[in-house]
Amino acid sequence: MTSESGKAVEVTGLTKVYRTGSGTRRVVDGLHLAIEHGQVLGLLGVNGAGKTTTIKMICGLVTPTSGELRVNGCDVRRSRRRAMAQIGAVLEGTRNIYWQLSAWENLRYFARLKGSRGTAWRERAEHLLRDLELWERRHEPVTRFSRGMQQKVAIACALIGDPPVILLDEPTLGLDAQASRTVRLWVDRLARDEGRTVLLTSHQLEVVQDLCDRVAVIHQGRMLIDKPVKELLALFGKDSYEIRLGGHLDAREPAWRDLEVVARDGEITLSGEINDQEELHELLAHARSRSLTVLGINRLEPTLEEVFLRVVQDEQELRR
Numbered sequence: 001m002t003s004e005s006g007k008a009v010e011v012t013g014l015t016k017v018y019r020t021g022s023g024t025r026r027v028v029d030g031l032h033l034a035i036e037h038g039q040v041l042g043l044l045g046v047n048g049a050g051k052t053t054t055i056k057m058i059c060g061l062v063t064p065t066s067g068e069l070r071v072n073g074c075d076v077r078r079s080r081r082r083a084m085a086q087i088g089a090v091l092e093g094t095r096n097i098y099w100q101l102s103a104w105e106n107l108r109y110f111a112r113l114k115g116s117r118g119t120a121w122r123e124r125a126e127h128l129l130r131d132l133e134l135w136e137r138r139h140e141p142v143t144r145f146s147r148g149m150q151q152k153v154a155i156a157c158a159l160i161g162d163p164p165v166i167l168l169d170e171p172t173l174g175l176d177a178q179a180s181r182t183v184r185l186w187v188d189r190l191a192r193d194e195g196r197t198v199l200l201t202s203h204q205l206e207v208v209q210d211l212c213d214r215v216a217v218i219h220q221g222r223m224l225i226d227k228p229v230k231e232l233l234a235l236f237g238k239d240s241y242e243i244r245l246g247g248h249l250d251a252r253e254p255a256w257r258d259l260e261v262v263a264r265d266g267e268i269t270l271s272g273e274i275n276d277q278e279e280l281h282e283l284l285a286h287a288r289s290r291s292l293t294v295l296g297i298n299r300l301e302p303t304l305e306e307v308f309l310r311v312v313q314d315e316q317e318l319r320r
Ligand SMILES: Nc1ncnc2c1ncn2[C@@H]1O[C@H](COP(=O)(O)OP(=O)(O)OP(=O)(O)O)[C@@H](O)[C@H]1O
Pocket: 018, 019, 020, 025, 027, 045, 046, 047, 048, 049, 050, 051, 052, 053, 054
């Protein structure tokens, strides 16, 4: 099912103000966000930025102070049940599943909760459990499962109703490398092969860089930047290079500008920022004049982590 506007998730002017002992706290502040069908969006922000509150509002667990929320065209505030049927969510720090129940019983419970009648859910439950390598242990209480296995059950429960939109708050937190990889492969498949829309938060930025088409960074409840990952990396791409040279350095050689120099086994690696092509050509000419052979030149891409830190630091400096 697709919405008239063609968006899977639409958030307009979303605001949440909590009452605290001493007054009020505005934790989400006029947020706008639109996610296309089949897109994987990473919602980033430092601790307390308002990510979980935003996700909880989208899945109807926290009532917004103001603003509009639509999931697949359904108004979350006015048609809550219909909107909820569009969403599968795994929330961080919350018991998403019942620990005394088995994986199978959890899936049956959530299937019923999502409105599945009869036995149609069974086939899907079996498929999910087999896929997540939990089938053999489906009748054990999940309290006996490892953290990673419990997370997999939570994800299976979020998917049992076959929702087109999936919200994942820190899906790989606390998982070992293998479980994290399984969850990542799954999220990738849900979007690429099954056309589902995924909104996820994570402090593990390599996970975000790996999975997301787009990234939205929020700070103190406000949107700082919302761009496709590639554009974001290019926008903040410094002209950093790694140049490999063959030969030996002369001990009297003055410093190579501000570049880092590592010399080992007859190979020299220079790395750092080079402002423009002219500077790069000068440097290469200089190397050749010292009888050094140019073995390779790589332009270094910034990581999402570097870009994220820069966006947040720039904002903090502006507010000072
Ligand atoms: N029920 C509440 N009453 C008052 N303040 C709250 C409540 N729930 C959350 N907050 C505050 O809202 C702010 C945003 O919290 P939220 O959990 O949304 O942040 P987050 O970006 O998900 O952070 P983290 O990365 O640490 O999980 C925090 O300052 C938090 O203390």
